[in-house]
Amino acid sequence: MDRRAFLKLSAASVGAVMLAPEAAAVKLPNPLARAPASWFDGEVSSVLTFCENCFWKCGVRASVADGRVWKVDGYAANPKSRGRLCPRGQGAVAQTYDPDRLKRPLIRVEGTQRGDGKYREASWDEALGVIASGMLAIKERYGSESMAFFAHGSGDTWFGEYLPAAWATPNVGKPSVSLCTGPRETASQWTFGRGIGGHEPIDWENTDYIVLIGHHIGEDTHNTQLQDFSLALKRGAELVVVDPRFSVAASKAGRWLPIKPGTDTALLLAWLHVLVTEELYDKAYVERYTVGFEQLAAHVQPFTPEWAADITDLDADAIRTVARELAAHAPRAVVPPGRHTVWYGNDTQRMRALYLVNALLGNYGVEGGFYLAQAPYLEPYPHPAFPLEPAAGGCSGASGGETLDTGFRARVDDGRFFAHTTAVQELIPAMISGEPYRIAGLIAYGVNLFHSIPDVARTQEALRKLDLYVAIDVLPMDHVMWADVILPEATYLERYDDLVAIAHKTPFIELRQPAVDPMWDTKPGWWIARELGLRLGLDAYFDWPDIEAYLDKRLRTIGSSLEQAKAKGTLVQRGRPYLADWEARNLNPFGTPSGRIELYSQTFADAGFDPLPTYEPPNDGPPGSYRLLYGRSPVHTFAKTQNNWVLMEMHGQNAVWIHTAEAEALGVASGDYVWLENQDGVRDGPVAVYATERLRRDCVYLVHGFGHRAKGMRVADGRGASDTALMSRYRLDPISGGAGMRVNFVKLVPGAPRPRLPSLRKLAERSV
Amino acid sequence: MPRYAMAIDLAACVGCAACAVACKLENEVPAGVDRLWIRLEERGTFPDLAMQYRPEQCLHCAEPPCVPVCPTGASHVTADGLVLVDAETCIACGACIAACPYDARYFDPRGFVGKCTFCEHRIVQGQLPACVETCPTLCRTFGDLDDPESDVSRAIRAARRVDVLKPEQGTRPKLVYLNTPARFGLAAEGALP
Known part of the structure; x- marks a missing residue:
């Protein structure tokens, strides 16, 4: 069997798979053809920026020849890429030259319905004018809070923070919280008093024993994490993978636990049981850094490996063995939190259980466990105070948008969730019901509304009810072709964005800068936000003449400059990764109410939630499903x-x-x-x-x-x-x-x- | 002269295809053909399973069957041991494609035969091949086999197991696989470069 026939059999393989039927269709060669010149034959210049083909933000060097980007690579000085890139980063350049890109502003043809997909081209001035007058009409009729903003990507600093804060609406959502990391961030905040953040602070380089639960490293190619994971395995770290599916990570593991879906909390409780009852936990660490051990010890008594084995469909001895091996390698043993943690609706409690296992191993803030990530020092641009603080929070789910004492109405999902994080999907019902008040307008920036938010029919119903729906994107995505006005953004290789400050072992700041001019009549997000802001009467917040002036002013707050950042790409600062680094300065990293790791959460108890994690069985499906x-x-x-x-x-x-x-x-x-x-x-x-x-x-x-x-x-x-x-x-x-x-x-x-x-x-x- | 070789550690490879995408863009490989592809193999029954991803490309054999069959001399071996095609003299007759036991060559629609060059244009400038440079699992090493301190020599020395593809062909490949998972035998004792 030749390779092409072989590859056709495997739907799961990558690399040339879908080529199989086409390879045979290649035209007969033309013997008169000559080898074409290659892009690297002539003069090639380099531009340092960071990637946007996922949200990991790897520093990249774009190679430009003849006014075109040909290749994008990592560069060594960047702590995210370290000179390497994943396939998405390598392939991102093809998006810039995609002929299907949105090329100029579009306005939905009068008399058509949202979803009909009929558009006419418009100038930027006309398109922005339509949006501004629509927004101002909504403000006059319903109040500024009735405009919602959904945003994802580097430009979400403009459309998920800066513009909505200047405009004054708390109804801002990012899918990266309630559709992704929310539970792990909330649980971390109320266990350790610190979030996890966009770059999971696992001390891969020092760990000897790793347990992944539903965490698909390898299929998930977050570049640095994949490098660190691979290096840890090469170094001989042991790996256990818990997953109903034999994932790529499972294929690298010494032990695969094919758990029944939805029962992970039972497994974690059993591990807590073994660590406690066999006295395998780090007694000195627990004594020094935690509160609530007595309650936890009593709580986990019933959760034997045998109890968990029945629930999880795993072997009790295997459960017990993993707990003992974790303890044997502690504190250089770690159970990372994963990333997408919205699974079964009891997810904060599952994540709490996971963190408690780590806490009993004594690995938080300790080599081989979790390091303590810190954000770099950087000041905001000195604009006048916003009427409302940015509401969406980042990937880390930090809450904001508290409307107390501001004179503005609370977010439409306010009070429904303990963590106060914006639940982007919970802003949708108010578009339909008008309760507690009407959301009449939406700007969707880089969020695919139909491929991220569950219950697509409900989302479509909501879009039909809006007075104004604007989509800003690079491609005519499914949901984009429902908008009243569509604004074409330049790709990352063609634009500046705001600075990004990465919380990390070595905190750093990265610059996004253009490698080439925008194609067609596309514009960067900052330009769109500013032009819209000026048309909305928000001139005071957009006093910067252009993005270069804005960036330079911010960079000068840390003693740098735009010129320096353009040349270096990444500005690295020093961190305090371990507890010892904090204690040497008499600082306490634990921002919990008690100032310690809260094994037992009095805050949860007071709010009517389980102060210690419990297992809830998942729902069952109809027969035959x-x-x-x-x-x-x-x-x-x-x-x-x-x-x-x-x-x-x-x-x-x-x-x-x-x-x-x-x-x-x-x-x-x-x-x-x-x-x-x-x-x-x-x-x-x-x-x-x-x-x-x-x-x-x-x-x-x-x-x-x-x-x-x-x-x-x-x-x-x-x-x-x-x-x-x-x-x-x-x-x-x-x-x-x-x-x-x-x-x-x-x-x-x-x-x-x-x-x-x-x-x-x-x-x-x-x-x- | 150096004797260039590449090693791929299959214990580390996750089949993410960063190498294949980097190759495609570095070398402007047209859609529909490829110089580097990834094979997935799965063995066993639930829950007793094993799998491996194996990136494949031209192996730059020391005894390349594709070179002697070329009627124009376009297919040739460089002094550094690279097996290359001179697009100017290639008449795209396809003899080399038929002769390659690894299916590593293809008709480039622009009228010549294409294949992996180990990114010769990069190595002459002291850079690594694009696939090696980008690999996020660090599973690829490259260098001079005659230099015991080169990355590739050290990786081969440190490996628990070293395999080549189709050793029975006697091609003496200079692309080798390290640490093949126990259940996947390529078996190549004595056939190493």
Whole structure:
């Protein structure tokens, strides 16, 4: 069997897989052709910036020749990339030259409905004028709070913070909190008094024993983390992976625990039980740094490995062994928190249980466990005080937007969640119901509303009810083609953004700067925010003439300058990574009410929540259905990269993974196409079947981000199925506001047609 | 002269394809063809499983079957041991494609045969091949086999196991695989470069 035939069999492999049928179709060569000149033959200049093809923010060097970016690489001085890049970073350049990009402002044709997708081109002045007059009308009629902003990406500093704060609305959401990291951040805040932050502070270089729970390192290619993970394994660190699916990380593990989905908290409680009852915990650390051990010790008595074995479908001895091995390697043993933690709606408690295991190992703030990440010193631009502070918070879920004493109405989800983090999905109902007050306008910046927020039908209903809906994006994404006004943003290689301050072992600041001019009539986010601000009468906040002046002023607060930052790309500061570094200065890193690690949370008890984590069984699905699990492709970022032909050559569609025996019983085989139908009758697909031994029989698995229904994205459109489309339900985490999404079930409906799609090679040849 | 070689540590590789994407852009490899691809193999039954990703590309064999069959001399071996194609003299007859036991060559739609060059244009400037430089798992090493202190020599020395593809072909590849998972035998005793 040759490699192409072989690769065709495996829906899960990457690299040339989708090429298989096309390779044979390559035209006969022309013997008269000559080798073309290469981009690197002439003069190549370098520009230091940071990547935007995921949100890890790796420092990159863009290679420019003849006014075009050809290649993007990491550079050694940057603590995120360390000279290396993941596939998404390498492939990002293809997005800049994607002919399907939004090229100039668009206004929805009068008389059409949202979702009809009929647009006319407009000038920036006209488009911004329509938006400004719409916003001002909403303000006059309902108040400024009735405008909502959803934002994600580096430009969210403009559209999730600066502009909405100047405009004065608390209704600002980022999907990176309640649809992703919210529970782990909330739990960390109320256990350690510190968040986790965008870059998980695991002391990989010193750890000897790693336990990953549903944490798909390898399929999730966050660059530095993958480097650190790989180096730790090379160094001989032991790895245990807990996952219903034999993930790539599981294939590297000495021990794989194929847990029943939704039962992770029971496993963690059993580990706590073993650590406590066998007195394997770090007594000195617990004594010195924690409160509530007595309550915890009493609480975990019933949670024996045998109790957990029944629930988790794991072996009791294996559970006990892992707890003992963790303790044997402590404090150089760690259970990292993972990233996407909105699973079953009781997620803050699961994350609390996970942190308590780490605390008993005595690893927090200690070499080989969690280091203490710090943000670099940097001052905001000296603008007049905003009427409201930025509300959305970052990936770390820091809360803001408190409206007390400001004279503004509270956020529409205010008071529903203990953590005060903005739950982006909970801003949607107010668009439909008008309760507690009406959200009448929405600006969506870089957030794919239909591929991130569960219950897509509800989102669409909400969009229909708005007075004004604006989308700012690079591509004509599914949700973009519903907007009243569409603004085309320049790609990251064509623009400045605000500075980013990265909390890290060595805190640092990175500069985003353009490598080339914007293509077509596209504009950077800062320019759009400023021009809109000026039209809204917010001149006082936009007194900076251009972004260079803004950046230079901020950089001068730390004794640097724009000129220096442009040359260096990254400005690194010193950190205080370990408890000893804090204690040497008489500082306490634990920002909890008690000033210690709170094994028992009195704050939770006072608020009516379990002060110690408990296990709740997950919901069951209808007979004949499978729990829908989802994850990531190493070459894709959420739903943002499926129109990138280079990345799509590597992984061009998702497949529904199902256990071989289940597939056989259903009469489907790998490569067959099926529909997926969920518990509420929502269908998506067609999608190819991947029958495999690599997951349990009670679940199926989809890589997230595929299944675009967006005619203008000619590469992405119609390839694979959308997991989000099948999430008509979610279960709220009352503590963090997170939307638990692993509560949906699907059936496979055989007999779906194989989609007829244009060849990737033909689509790629359109690149500009 | 150096004797360039590459080693890929399969215990570290996660099949993320950063190497394949870097190759595509560095070398402007057209859509529809590829110089570097990744093979996934899975073994066993639930829950007793094993799998490996294996990136594959031209192995720059010391005894390359693709070179003697070239009628024009376009396929050649450089003094550094790189197996290259001179696009100017290549007539795209396809003899080398048929001769390669590893399926590592392709017709470039621009009218010549393409393949991995170990990024010769980079190594002459003292840089690493694009795939080696970017790999986020650090699974690739490159260098001079005749220099015992080169990255690749040290990696091969430190490996628990070293394999080559299709050793029975006698091609003596200069791309080797390190630390193949126990269940995946390539078996190559005595066939090392």
